[in-house]
Amino acid sequence: MPAAFSSPLSRSASVPCPTADRYLAVRRRSLELAAPLTDEDCQVQSMPDASPTKWHLAHITWFFETFVLERFETAFKPFDASFRVLFNSYYEGIGERHPRPQRGLITRPTLDEVKRYRAEVDQRICAVLAAHPDDAELHELVTLGLHHEQQHQELLLTDIKHALSSNPAARAYAQHWPLRAVQPLPMQWLACEGGLFDLGHDVTLDGPFCFDNETPRHKTYTAAFELASRPVSNGEYLGFIHDGGYRRPELWLSMGWDWVRSEARNAPLYWRREPGSDAAAWRHHTLQGVVDIDPHTPVCHLSYFEADAYARWADARLPTEAEWEWAARHFAAQPSARDNLADRGAYHPLPAADSQTHGPLQMFGDVWEWTQSSYSAYPGYKPLPGAVGEYNGKFMCQQYVLRGGSCATPGGHVRASYRNFFPPDAQWQFSGMRLAR
Amino acid sequence: MPAAFSSPLSRSASVPCPTADRYLAVRRRSLELAAPLTDEDCQVQSMPDASPTKWHLAHITWFFETFVLERFETAFKPFDASFRVLFNSYYEGIGERHPRPQRGLITRPTLDEVKRYRAEVDQRICAVLAAHPDDAELHELVTLGLHHEQQHQELLLTDIKHALSSNPAARAYAQHWPLRAVQPLPMQWLACEGGLFDLGHDVTLDGPFCFDNETPRHKTYTAAFELASRPVSNGEYLGFIHDGGYRRPELWLSMGWDWVRSEARNAPLYWRREPGSDAAAWRHHTLQGVVDIDPHTPVCHLSYFEADAYARWADARLPTEAEWEWAARHFAAQPSARDNLADRGAYHPLPAADSQTHGPLQMFGDVWEWTQSSYSAYPGYKPLPGAVGEYNGKFMCQQYVLRGGSCATPGGHVRASYRNFFPPDAQWQFSGMRLAR
Amino acid sequence: MPAAFSSPLSRSASVPCPTADRYLAVRRRSLELAAPLTDEDCQVQSMPDASPTKWHLAHITWFFETFVLERFETAFKPFDASFRVLFNSYYEGIGERHPRPQRGLITRPTLDEVKRYRAEVDQRICAVLAAHPDDAELHELVTLGLHHEQQHQELLLTDIKHALSSNPAARAYAQHWPLRAVQPLPMQWLACEGGLFDLGHDVTLDGPFCFDNETPRHKTYTAAFELASRPVSNGEYLGFIHDGGYRRPELWLSMGWDWVRSEARNAPLYWRREPGSDAAAWRHHTLQGVVDIDPHTPVCHLSYFEADAYARWADARLPTEAEWEWAARHFAAQPSARDNLADRGAYHPLPAADSQTHGPLQMFGDVWEWTQSSYSAYPGYKPLPGAVGEYNGKFMCQQYVLRGGSCATPGGHVRASYRNFFPPDAQWQFSGMRLAR
């Protein structure tokens, strides 16, 4: 990590505080992720759905300032009063907010000022933690803020990937390309008997933290089904393309077919056919630059519409989120160090490589897996009280659940009960699929 | 019914054919519904979601011509070859179709020609039925076509209501206003224990016909809940309005709040505050003209967003469709003659009036009840083969399920397993809500 | 003219009144133009720029009611108070108006009611004229109203042509196709010396009536130039198309090139290339149905952008309106009975046929000729006082002047000083061009 990014403080080791340790590690990681970028890269917003890197760095700091410092500092004074509006994402309870599509116009504060903002808030959070070592609510709020920051670390990567793709002279975010040749693994169907079971966060299995949308744990029923042993690969998806998949309305949802035609889609986001070469010569934009497409790597940057159409073409379907979670529990799938691809500098899914596992491969990491489940409240769901409760519940409409994390998800962030969600036309996340039937 | 609308044929009574009898009755009803309208009323399309009356009359005839005559007539010849495109709604398998937002520009055929089209197709359908008295598939297809026609009878009413509302000099569709003063019934909570049960169409309870989306009947689980004894009333909804319901973001889904602001909503569709009068002086456009709002009548023309926000304000929620159907089965609720409000010339919901029933009131008729369930496939769902299978499945995205029928639903059309579905911003149906918790 | 359209009154011949005679003739002509159409044809509006036939028939009646009856009747009472809003086109001084894009939704009044409205206003106007035989202002206002009505007669034809073109099953407005084979006339350049001269309306040359935008007559200067002896023909325009005219940006204004690309234009409005046939096989939609394109007929339905690009391709330019009027005066060109193509039932331009004339042919009738002059006020221009003055001046922005009338212009309506004007992307008028250099 370059010196310029070093945090202005080092915690005294004399008082052990796991929250503060974790706080400093997560906060440092955000700056590491921004390090390869110029000030100008950090400024731009390439579409309304995406945010500038600088905005991410400021917003996740605003979260700590607003929800932690404002409450736990006795003589709270904001770092800069205008930040309350500039870096509020969508919290109506906090007041006015800068229009989302204009985040890329905020040239002041500069990136350097945002880093000073981060450094000051870091110092003050650590002071608050030290002053209240036993305040459970404080430690819970800080932990929530850290998981929030990790979500933005993933968005930072997907957003900058999109921004660099808009730039004809785009250079790679990272130099190292992680792919090595592997022995392709055929997809297999795993039998799952289903039944009545408990869905949702389980402290024992998933660890103490979860978002409110993973609760309450509740009984649900699912019939027997089969689940694919690994995600759909680029090579398999090319079969769909070459079979006219993007030209056959019977394979698509009505809304998906409208999307294909109005957006003139013929391949996943970031794929481009090389001019003049043969039909199969697809390449794609990655965080490592434009490279050939590897047939054994999980396909990603699919919309829900594309995942659903592929499944229909393959005479299968997407799993429900209950089926996905049943399988994760049944096969005792857990995120592993292998799955922290971003932390390992991979920034791209990798091919399935382990032929020894009897259960499903790559349930975690690599690609978020679209489920057929619309994102909705679990029975008995209650949002957190206050403005911080605007985190999940108010988005439970017109989105689909994705499970399992991706190559951009920070280590320690995902778990079997984790519910990600995006609208069905979203493609800029590392979103892929696993078949069911 | 005026002579001009009488069907050109009367079936010989010598051969009993219930399908043909029902066919003629349903077909006649469509013309009756158009009878109060001028040729010009039947021409217009007031928004892309709505269709002209003339188009409805032609499209439902096209359905019989395309899916029945073309298959069962040995020497099939289309009434007019251009109708195949003009009156195809969305069947990709049939080929080209006229753009939906331009249905109002089809001045030829005229309404008179469309009536001749109907008369000829009627004659030919009856001939085909007489020639194949025992062809189960034929009778099933005709029955499907009649249920399809009944759906369009309801749309004809909701669409013309919208068109007349766009006309400053709008006159009433009907003269008779059905409302009589009633004793208001307080809402009560009915206890429902839920559990593991079978969801979906049941021949014994629901009759032989259903749409494919009501199948297959399958096991599901729902926890115990409480259901409101009747739909939310206008008076109750006014409480929400007067409590600032349309100005409080914390009551709304994020997408709903965007909708409120971009559409500048402050009341249900068709409500208008009388200028100069006091705050409560709301009136609304109905098919009987502009009238005062009755506090005891079920509120209708709500979007899903409004229903969801009201429920949150009322410290309750919308039921799932499984809960709704569980309650309908448990309390043995069935559509009755009372519920066929359109057939009785009411064209508007009526206040709950029966205080003797121990179960829920107005489960059928009056207003479609928004559920919190996103419209999706039942486990194991299979669309019908061929183009006729484009009826339901391809719309299973970004819509919510409504249950129970409305005042505009024809008699005999609805049942406990019936699933209607609309996008969450749709308001022009007779859509209301019943609370759960 | 069918009986249904006959005016309810016949003027007593005992009191000669040329204004009333002309009034009745012009008013009758509007109904004749609507006679071939069904009630449904008269209802539709195929784009915001166009209006329904029924609306035209009502609006021109509203003009007489509002600007004449309201002022000259002692006990004025409106035919229907709601018409003041429904049929106000754009007169802010009159008050509210129905939104232009929603004119096609006004199903009530019906066409029959509009005809009754016309009949009553006709009777009352004749009564007012009889009561005030010498009121110059009254006769001037009625005359203005008649010229206004003639403008709408032309729009009625161009608007219904557009509406019928939107209907896949469109039938012809008229049956008779006027074209006979002619000897093609080569285009020649006519020398025009120009100089200092008076531009604008001249009572002696142009007759007593003109619109305010033709005044005041004022001195202007134009250098020597050459003018084409006839308009550009379809055959000549095909040369431009086949030379890649629609694919070469250097021929277009920047805004024109954006228009070509965003609208995907490759030919004039209403032209369609027959599928499967050779490159030159263009046909076009006319008021007589879809017919072959005649190479010797003046090209029409051009936007200003297309006329300007064609001129650049032909190494020429469009004339200014001063040049056009200079030439009309110099060569003593006058509208003749030959030019009243609509009155003669032609409804389409005809090929130039007279090889004897030494001056320019077809200066009047056939096609409106785009000039390069932006529509602006003549020096010293003053609009009429009051709301009736909102007729011309407020549109003097972002439009271009066209001269000479078209095949749809009623007889007696056009003159050498007449200034028509449309935005540069307008195509649905019978607009063509004559070259200058």
Next chain:
Amino acid sequence: MPAAFSSPLSRSASVPCPTADRYLAVRRRSLELAAPLTDEDCQVQSMPDASPTKWHLAHITWFFETFVLERFETAFKPFDASFRVLFNSYYEGIGERHPRPQRGLITRPTLDEVKRYRAEVDQRICAVLAAHPDDAELHELVTLGLHHEQQHQELLLTDIKHALSSNPAARAYAQHWPLRAVQPLPMQWLACEGGLFDLGHDVTLDGPFCFDNETPRHKTYTAAFELASRPVSNGEYLGFIHDGGYRRPELWLSMGWDWVRSEARNAPLYWRREPGSDAAAWRHHTLQGVVDIDPHTPVCHLSYFEADAYARWADARLPTEAEWEWAARHFAAQPSARDNLADRGAYHPLPAADSQTHGPLQMFGDVWEWTQSSYSAYPGYKPLPGAVGEYNGKFMCQQYVLRGGSCATPGGHVRASYRNFFPPDAQWQFSGMRLAR
């Protein structure tokens, strides 16, 4: 000028070359104008009409590279081949170009790289000039490029003013506020007799350089008129606002009134009424921050629509461009050192202060003056050959001419024959008005 911005070369004084001297001075000035901005300020594009500072700095360099180096260097090699597309503004003849609304997404090259690009092109241009001291065409092209660069210097200021206005935490571009209290000068009407005269560029009066749109000099005629002695002031414009100017349709062009309503305008761009204070408490955003409005300063940031409406309210009109130029010639008005407000660091118009001049004041500098003349070709106009000819002619549509330069126009750039042009809704230039009648 900070050291970081110094040009990497200093010309050897041994060979006098006025073109090279001027080249270096103009080029240096562009960097001076960017000096107060951060890298992030230079990156953003706040609306499609505006461009990032960095893009301006690169584009004006691209112009020299493409039109001069590529032609006059024997072994031309581009600095970076991708710049040909990235920094092409609108030259179709040069090939592909980056979409205008996405100029703000070009994060690479960085500002530092653009400065290196500038430095290298500067060196190579000087070398070419030294190698061809007598090539008239070369010196003409370089001179054209310098005038082009000066136009972008003005746009750089107006564009960054807009970008800073979009930033809630906007800081001032410049610190020094130039305004001193002055004695207000009443407006007077100057008599102008007009007549037949020569319009357009005159080498003797205007100097050797002009843009092609100022040619050919040609005879024109204008009647006698009166011209205001100075531009309309803020105080006078406040009279219009307080008299309901933005609420009275009769004062506006139809298109202007639509603009007022759809944009909800009630004051010039950048004006904001202070909340809670009295009606007259307007302040405005300037390049020096938000300040009070001075009543004696010329009003600016007016659209054509606003200028036209104000003139109508004041019972006057806008001058034609012929009238403006006639007056400039007649009164021998010339740009002076006083008028180079940007060069003097003012960046804002100043009040009229000189009561001794008998002719019009502030014809140059302060504010561009809207004329009523649509921007069109002078008779006999010919664009330059080749791609460089795409400079002016293709924009001669739907724009209005402004005359006289503004406070942001570099010294030496404007002259009496100079024609600037913008669409009628453009406000972000320093555009004001002078009345005529």
